[in-house]
Amino acid sequence: MTTIAVTGHIDLTEETVPLVRAALREVLGPYSAGLTGVSCIAAGADSLFAEEVSAMGGRLVVVIPSLDYRDVHVKPQDGPVFDHLCEAAVEVHTLPYESVGRAAYEAANSELLRRADRVVAVWDGAPPSGRGGGTADLVEEARRAGVPVDVVWPDGAARRG
Template sequence: MTILAVTGHIYLTDESVPLVRAALRALLAEYSEDLTGVSCIAAGSDSLFAEEVTSVGGRLVVVVPSQDYRARKVEPDHAPVFDHLVEAAVEVLTLPHETANHGAYGAANTELLKRADRLVAVWDGSPPSGKGGGTADTVEQARAAGLPVDVVWPDGAARRG
């Protein structure tokens, strides 16, 4: 069994979504059907990864960063995808943090890495923001722990904003 965790950018341009989805599909094709994906299922990269894991018959484990994450952080346009992925998951772990914040996100990323054999990073290579809990922080944490990292950032991919 292979367990892949994901970290990645939330705000992808509309043109980037099919590029990232195709790159994730190609990466997941390298693994047997005995695949588990671990994701926080945030909008953007996390959910794209989770959707692709389930589309190839893999098992999905969801890590929710805080007790209030669904109510406070999931935007109305992402709520149907979020809810569908929660329903599709074989396990949903909601961390004990009451409030979604950088500490909760950092704890969620630590949980992802603890469970994974490899990290898939949908990442443009930008350095950490200094706030903690972001994509670059998670890549650094994985590399420091000796966890292999597969960076996915196809030509033409870009972030919004």
């Protein structure tokens, strides 16, 4: 049994989504028997990863950064996928932060890392933003902790903006 956590960009272009899905299938494939995926199921990389784990028959564990996360952070167009993934999860762990923010995101990253045997990072390699709790931050934490990181950024992938 292998537990893989995800971190990744939320602002993937529409053209990048199928590229990332295919790359995730390839990375997760060897672990499909007995796979547990851990995700905050944010839009973009987190939810794509969670969908692929579920499609492979893996167990999905959801970590929600704060009590108000669904109401404040999840955009209306992303709500149906977020809700579906919560329903599909074998466990939904909501952190005890009243509101979403840097502390909640950093705590969510720590929880992902605490549970993970490996980390998959849908990441363009950009350095940390300095805001804390982002993709690059979790990659750095994982590497410092000796947790293997698989970076997924297929040729042609891009971020919006």
